[in-house]
Amino acid sequence: MPTRRADSARPATTHDVARRAGVSQATVSLVLGGNPRARVSAQTRERVVRAAGELGYRPNLVARGLVQRKSYAIGVMVPDLSNPFFLDVVTGVQRVAAEAGYAVLPGDVREVSPQRHLEALRARQVDGVILDGFGALALHEGALSGMKVVLVDEPSERWPGVASDAVGAGRLAAEHLLGLGHTRLAFAGPASDVHGLRMRERGFVQALRQAGVALPSERLRRVPPTVSGGLAAMKSLLGLPPAQRPTACFCAVDLVAAGALKACLTAGVAVPGAMSIVGCDDVELARVLTPELTTVRVPARELGARAARLLIRQLDDEGGSAPRAGRPLPVKLVVRGTTGPV
Amino acid sequence: MPTRRADSARPATTHDVARRAGVSQATVSLVLGGNPRARVSAQTRERVVRAAGELGYRPNLVARGLVQRKSYAIGVMVPDLSNPFFLDVVTGVQRVAAEAGYAVLPGDVREVSPQRHLEALRARQVDGVILDGFGALALHEGALSGMKVVLVDEPSERWPGVASDAVGAGRLAAEHLLGLGHTRLAFAGPASDVHGLRMRERGFVQALRQAGVALPSERLRRVPPTVSGGLAAMKSLLGLPPAQRPTACFCAVDLVAAGALKACLTAGVAVPGAMSIVGCDDVELARVLTPELTTVRVPARELGARAARLLIRQLDDEGGSAPRAGRPLPVKLVVRGTTGPV
DNA sequence: CGTATTAGCTAATACGTATCATCATATGCC
DNA sequence: GGCATATGATGATACGTATTAGCTAATACG
Known part of the structure; x- marks a missing residue:
């Protein structure tokens, strides 16, 4: 003893x-x-x-890390892991990171502030960080100084990034609904200044304008990017006088669309009979709902995978110049059960 | 230069x-x-x-970890992070770990085998590991030798753990359905040998037996613990001849229940008019579906939080004896829209 | 006044690995 | 055989921190 x-x-x-x-x-x-x-x-x-x-x-990777000044770990921060879209992004990162011998420290931001989380990652000597869904907000901080960074869906002069064709996504949704004959359209999207989501809105609005269709502000809803956000948005839209009430709604996030659908179904509004709904993301939930959600597929895993490749190439090339971002990843309309003719 | x-x-x-x-x-x-x-x-x-x-x-936490022989990081492994239940468990872990100054390395097992993942965690010198949803399978391996371990919903002589009242969950579901007058009952649950899920089934079966209600094997469905698993299970149940067809079904996992609900709705079977469905977990999805899912709430976050506390106390007490597990966490029936009288 | 004690600080070492300069040996060539 | 060279292994050092033994100066005590 x-x-x-x-x-x-x-x-x-x-x-x-x-x-x-x-x-x-x-x-x-x-x-x-x-x-x-x-x-x-x-x-x-x-x-x-x-x-x-x-x-x-x-x-012992800790000892190795100390002498090599390299931890073979990367951090990834998203706003909300309980949103399956972001989980998919992380999964994409994880997959290519694992292949390259890197561990991934995923960070949700619901519990702890981005700044604190970044500090924690830095203290653990992560070799780089992938940031998704943060507005200029977190970026202008010096919190990122000296870190290798790759952004997802957030253009920047300072750091490389990958993006999906968010404008195209909004556009596809608009064209689909216009093609079905809808003219009284609504939009429900997050109030946040997340760049990717803003672009979805912009694409939608642009396409409408080009078609000569108006989107008056009373049919615009800015809500939290959650199911209950969508629920509230649609409830309020359904409360409009019949002449203003939309016959179709584009939701910039699938979760919001799910809430909107629920609002319709519980209010006895037939979908797609009396209301068409288009989401965006194509998370697994979209195929779980009844009717299944028409949505625009955004390749989340691929987004994550590319971000990881971009970052890891940067790391392995020993301080090589930051590679430029490639073209935005294409998105695709997936027509299912929540959209139909007027 | x-x-x-x-x-x-x-x-x-x-x-x-x-x-x-x-x-x-x-x-x-x-x-x-x-x-x-x-x-x-x-x-x-x-x-x-x-x-x-x-x-x-x-x-520099890496250097500190080297000399202190402590990384202030813990690993947590679950079968599938895309199942919101497990994500909630991880969230619970994360919350208390963050407070205690520990980082969390979450591990999904869809991409990489449990063994490999454990090796990676060990190489990074995690101070301990929380394991959820692994059968005796992964446990009998020597892969855990010398590691501090806490199990979730998996009883063991060797390691402490926390658990929910899985038997009670099955029981509650049975009693609810019996109380509504159902006698032709079905069960849909994962084929896996995950202990917690097996206990849910056992509780359900026990309660039926005590009530003198039979559960013939043709109304028993073992499927993957996913939405499509539930879809397949219910499709097949609906294919039974009317005399054998159940009027209610208990699904041991909410995702399975979601699939079952979808099968009913697309087949034109009224829920809860012609088929009652009870899930288990009470994930967020349960309130997104229409009608909202009646289910048994299992306190996932609390489960994770307790597991983390158990592990961290063990770590901070400097090799102190492994604390014993407390009582199983109580579960609670949440009646919503998918159950009704026969 | 002399000694014991304490507060406050530092030098030295360890943690487990990678890496470089060095050294010993073997091999090549004419 | 003599020299240049390639091969294979090693000793020493560094990475950034924690920690302990020990040193100095100040204070307490008889």
Whole structure:
């Protein structure tokens, strides 16, 4: 009890392996460490590998990180992980990060402020950060100084980013509804200044204007990007006098569309008979609803995957110049059950 | 270009602070490091704090972790983060972990095997792991050897854990449906050997048996714990000859219930008129559906929070004995729109 | 006044790995 | 055989922090 022997519960280190294999710690590091092109004879290599196996050696990434000044971890921050869209983005990041040997520290911002979260990530020496859904708000802070950053759906001069064709998304929704003969249209979108969402609205409005269709402000609803936000928006739209009441509504976020649909169904308004609804994102929920939601698919996973590739390339190229963003990812209209002719 | 001066972009270290404050590195560590009860004069403390502020010093958690043999990070593994229930569990963990100064590395298992993920967590020197929804499968592996572990909804002799009253959940669902006069009942649940879900089934079956109501195997459906699983299950139940067709169904997972509901609605089967449906979990989705889902609320966040507290107490008590699990968390029937009399 | 105690600070070391300069040995070539 | 070179392994050092033993100066005590 008082004396504590060499604790076998303590994980084996390169020193332990070296001792057992009869070589130096440096040699062990060369054999088991990163670069496989180290000059080590096949014989000693074999001895080291065997000893490592026998001791159950696992490299300590913390120690490695300290000396290499690299943690092989990246952070990703989104506004709300409970929105499946953002979860998909993170999943996309995770997939390519895992392949490249990077861990991902996902950050929701519901619980803790972006600034604090960024500080935590920095303290843990993440090699870079992917930011999705933050307006100029968080970006102008010096909180990002000295960090490698990739933005999602947020154009910037300072940092590279990836984006989806948000304007196109709004446009597609508008054209679809116009094509069905709707002229009294409504829009429900988040009040936030998230750039991507603003662009969806802009695309929608632009297409309407080009078609000579008006979007009066009483049919514009700015609500939180949640189901209850959509619920409130549609309730209020349904309360308009018949002459102003829309026959179709574009919701810039699927969750909002889900709320809008629910408002209609509980109010006895037939969908798509009396009200057509178009969402945007194409989250899994869209196919769970009845009727299934017509929406614009935004390739969330691909968005995340590209962001991760962009960041990791930047990291592996050892301070190489930040690569420029590619073209916006195309979006696609997916017609399902919530839209129909007037 | 060739010569590289002291790079001011490199974050300040305790040495830098020490130099600027005119004290030793050790003193800086005493002032800024963990324990605030270090004996340092107010004067030097002030000098150090100011110097740190001027240099924008941030402690390097990697280095600290190396010497303290503690990373202040915990891992949490769930089967599927896209299931909001598990996301809620993780959120609960995150909340209390953040308070205690721990970071959380959430792990989905859809992309990478549990074993690989555990290895990654171990390599990053996490201080402990919270495991949810893994059967005996992953547990009997030696992959957990030497790790501090807390289980969620999975009883074990070896590791402490927290649990919800899964048997009670099944029971509540049964009693509710029996109370409405249903006697031809069905069950749809995951085929997996996840213990918590099995117990939900057991509670349901037990309560039926006590009421003298049979649950013949043709009204038992084992499907993946997803929406499409529920869809398939209900489709197949609706295909039964009228004499065998159930008038109500308990789905052990809300997602399955959502699929079941959709199957009914698209088949023109009135809910709750011709079919009552009870889910389990009470995820947000339950209130998005129309009609809203009657379900049994399982306190996911609280489950995660307790698991985190259990783990962190274990960690802070410096190898203290693993605390025993408390009582199962109570569950609660939430009657909404998918159940009604026969 | 001499000694014991304490407060306040520092030098040295450790954590586990990567990496570089160095050294010993083997091989090539004329 | 003698020299240049390539190969294979090692010792030493660094990464940024925590921590302990120990040192100095000041204070307490008899």
